[in-house]
Amino acid sequence: MIIAERKPLEEIRNMLAGYKRILVVGCGTCVTICWAGGEKEVGILSSQLRLASSKDGNELSVMEAVVERQCEKEMVLEELGDKVQEVEAILSMGCGAGVQTMAELFEEKPIFPALNTTFIGMPEKEGLWLEMCGACGDCFLDRTGGICPVVRCAKGLLNGPCGGTRKGGKCEIDPEKDCAWVLIYRRLEKQGRLALMRKYYEPKNYRVVKRPGKIEALEA
Amino acid sequence: MTRENKKIIAFCCAESAYRAADRAGRLRIRYPDNVRVIRIPCAGRVSVLHILKAFEKGAAGVLVMGCQEGACRHLTGNIRAKERVKYAKDLLKEVGINGQRVKMVNFSPDMAQKFAREIEEMAEKIKEE
Ligand code: SF4
Ligand code: SF4
Numbered sequence: 001m002i003i004a005e006r007k008p009l010e011e012i013r014n015m016l017a018g019y020k021r022i023l024v025v026g027c028g029t030c031v032t033i034c035w036a037g038g039e040k041e042v043g044i045l046s047s048q049l050r051l052a053s054s055k056d057g058n059e060l061s062v063m064e065a066v067v068e069r070q071c072e073k074e075m076v077l078e079e080l081g082d083k084v085q086e087v088e089a090i091l092s093m094g095c096g097a098g099v100q101t102m103a104e105l106f107e108e109k110p111i112f113p114a115l116n117t118t119f120i121g122m123p124e125k126e127g128l129w130l131e132m133c134g135a136c137g138d139c140f141l142d143r144t145g146g147i148c149p150v151v152r153c154a155k156g157l158l159n160g161p162c163g164g165t166r167k168g169g170k171c172e173i174d175p176e177k178d179c180a181w182v183l184i185y186r187r188l189e190k191q192g193r194l195a196l197m198r199k200y201y202e203p204k205n206y207r208v209v210k211r212p213g214k215i216e217a218l219e220a
Numbered sequence: 221m222t223r224e225n226k227k228i229i230a231f232c233c234a235e236s237a238y239r240a241a242d243r244a245g246r247l248r249i250r251y252p253d254n255v256r257v258i259r260i261p262c263a264g265r266v267s268v269l270h271i272l273k274a275f276e277k278g279a280a281g282v283l284v285m286g287c288q289e290g291a292c293r294h295l296t297g298n299i300r301a302k303e304r305v306k307y308a309k310d311l312l313k314e315v316g317i318n319g320q321r322v323k324m325v326n327f328s329p330d331m332a333q334k335f336a337r338e339i340e341e342m343a344e345k346i347k348e349e
Contacts, residue, residue, distance in 0.1 A: 008314075009314045009315065010314075040267075040268075040269065043269045043272075044268060044269060044272060044311060047269065047272035047273060047275075047276055048272065048311055048314060048315050050276055051272065051275055051276055051312075051315045051317065052314075052315040052316065055315060055316050055317070
């Protein structure tokens, strides 16, 4: 899933300066799970925006909506209907894909991102999300026991570990973080596949995904 | 704004604080009348959004009143409430509202005096600003 974090209120308010009627749109999928842009966060941010502007003596009308998946045009249109016509600007609490989907659908309205989209990851426990994949386009997980060295190793090494692993299996750049290559070693050991550690891997082709990425189904 | 229309919202857990409020009434203990007591089944029912909405609708102070720690009828409702009040303080500070205007207080049902005192304190606090 996509992990994101909300921008500071001040930054959001600066984007919205001058607009009197806005629509805050959350997304019910990834960013709901990472507590950044779901129904609850839409409510909190909208409330904060109203409070802050009434404190400054400004009128700000804030409408709220949540689209099940903001990166799907049909869902956005179905959920938002005519609401968009009533406002001057839209504040999206979806990830970057959600923001752009709406920007394309409502070209005549300025649209602003309320979140910083940070990575593809998973919830580790309540309130903690970890990066898992950098969408490199040439997955390497078969050789590493299902642990991604591209993003979970601070240096992105394909032939790790480096010489800096700390005692206890932590990374030299951050004693709080696990060394991905120690995790990989232990996983492969469990599976009796340590021989994989002896192999040398050529640098990966990071140009597999031509930006902007595009995938077409063979049959559609 | 005059004190009369500077309202305090007190979310009171039915198991403890609400009973303390009730007792304060029966004992004829005086406390400011600009408080609105809202009976809730457990302090854990109060969400951050309830607190923000109270301010949005014009409250000047919010009290979340639950059971003593370790004595919550629903086990951890009061602990959750404490965390949420902490979070609400940060959210309020972000919009320029003093975080002290929201407070978590723990009660047992017989604490009528304490109930009155907490209302009095919050009433003073919102008068200052
Ligand atoms: S817009 Fe799509 S990808 Fe982005 S958070 Fe929502 S569901 Fe996930
Ligand atoms: S190797 Fe590439 S595709 Fe596979 S998990 Fe890592 S970044 Fe993602």
